[in-house]
Amino acid sequence: xxxxxxxxxxxxxxxxxxxxxxxxxxxxxxxxxxxxxxxxxxxxxxxxxxxxxxxxxxxxxxxxxxxxxxxxxxxxxxxxxxxxxxxxxxxxxxxxxxxxxxxxxxxxxxxxxxxxxxxxxxxxxxxxxxxxxxxxxxxxxxxxxxxxxxxxxxxxxxxxxxxxxxxxxxxxxxxxxxxxxxxxxxxxxxxxxxxxxxxxxxxxxxxxxxxxxxxxxxxxxxxxxxxxxxxxxxxxxxxxxxxxxxxxxxxxxxxxxxxxxxxxxxxxxxxxxxxxxxxxxxxxxxxxxxxxxxxxxxxxxxxxx
Numbered sequence: 001x002x003x004x005x006x007x008x009x010x011x012x013x014x015x016x017x018x019x020x021x022x023x024x025x026x027x028x029x030x031x032x033x034x035x036x037x038x039x040x041x042x043x044x045x046x047x048x049x050x051x052x053x054x055x056x057x058x059x060x061x062x063x064x065x066x067x068x069x070x071x072x073x074x075x076x077x078x079x080x081x082x083x084x085x086x087x088x089x090x091x092x093x094x095x096x097x098x099x100x101x102x103x104x105x106x107x108x109x110x111x112x113x114x115x116x117x118x119x120x121x122x123x124x125x126x127x128x129x130x131x132x133x134x135x136x137x138x139x140x141x142x143x144x145x146x147x148x149x150x151x152x153x154x155x156x157x158x159x160x161x162x163x164x165x166x167x168x169x170x171x172x173x174x175x176x177x178x179x180x181x182x183x184x185x186x187x188x189x190x191x192x193x194x195x196x197x198x199x200x201x202x203x204x205x206x207x208x209x210x211x212x213x214x215x216x217x218x219x220x221x222x223x224x225x226x227x228x229x230x231x232x233x234x235x236x237x238x239x240x241x242x243x244x245x246x247x248x249x250x251x252x253x254x255x256x257x258x259x260x261x262x263x264x265x266x267x268x269x270x271x272x273x274x275x276x277x278x279x280x281x282x283x284x285x286x287x288x289x290x291x292x293x294x295x296x297x298x299x300x301x302x303x304x305x
Contacts, residue, residue: 010265043269133218153217170220
């Protein structure tokens with residue numbers, strides 16, 4: 001089972017949204033601790049969450065979503081609804097196009113239910129790696145908020161290394177933390193964080209109520225490279241070794257990473273593991289055509305209690 005925070009992370013929604021869906025009866029927790037009131041969810045509930053989000057993105061009110069779900073609408077019928085909405089979204093502003101990609105990712109995840117490619121998930125250890133990194137705040141862990149932050153970070157970091165004559169020693173790594181846990185403020189998306197004043201959420205793994213994420217773009221560098229050589233804001237850190245990580249290769253734009261991310265979530269739950277943090281994203285290939293990108297998701301594991 002997942003804590004509400006971990007389930008929100010794998011569903012790419014906020015903790016507040018899950019609580020709202022619980023209150024409306026759209027998505028009840030699989031279990032609520034009778035003493036603490038903490039909510040716990042199962043990986044199988046991602047299927048219902050995907051349908052709720054897809055229907056909401058189509059413009060249905062949440063009370064209508066409940067009625068549709070209770071009527072057992074299938075994936076094929078959902079696809080028809082999405083295609084009708086697609087024609088409208090394609091004529092909207094550029095921001096709506098990115099939103100459409102998220103809807104399609106939800107749909108692909110719905111269609112792949114029951115056919116989890118478990119052979120594609122590999123458990124391995126990750127060695128320590130010395131990196132130069134830049135950080136900024138994204139409003140949430142949703143791809144539509146992560147993309148506009150991580151892309152410019154990598155662009156700026158590459159420019160800094162190029163000016164200093166530094167050649168990266170390996171592929172880029174994107175990693176994430178809850179902004180509140182890191183001491184960064186969720187109040188200024190896209191900029192380095194400052195100490196947060198808000199109180200932590202009461203449920204385990206929930207992170208910051210606003211859902212703000214500290215985004216770190218990192219490139220491996222040799223031992224002689226110093227932060228002072230690369231300009232203000234760049235840190236030189238050694239990412240610690242990870243004893244066990246569940247890994248899966250995603251091919252295509254990171255706007256469509258949701259199916260791969262949820263495959264990892266289902267595998268972790270099915271094999272009795274617990275996630276030990278956000279998945280790292282190792283960029284194995286980043287050609288100009290984003291559909292040709294190859295990215296390895298690396299989610300650290302801790303033994304289930």
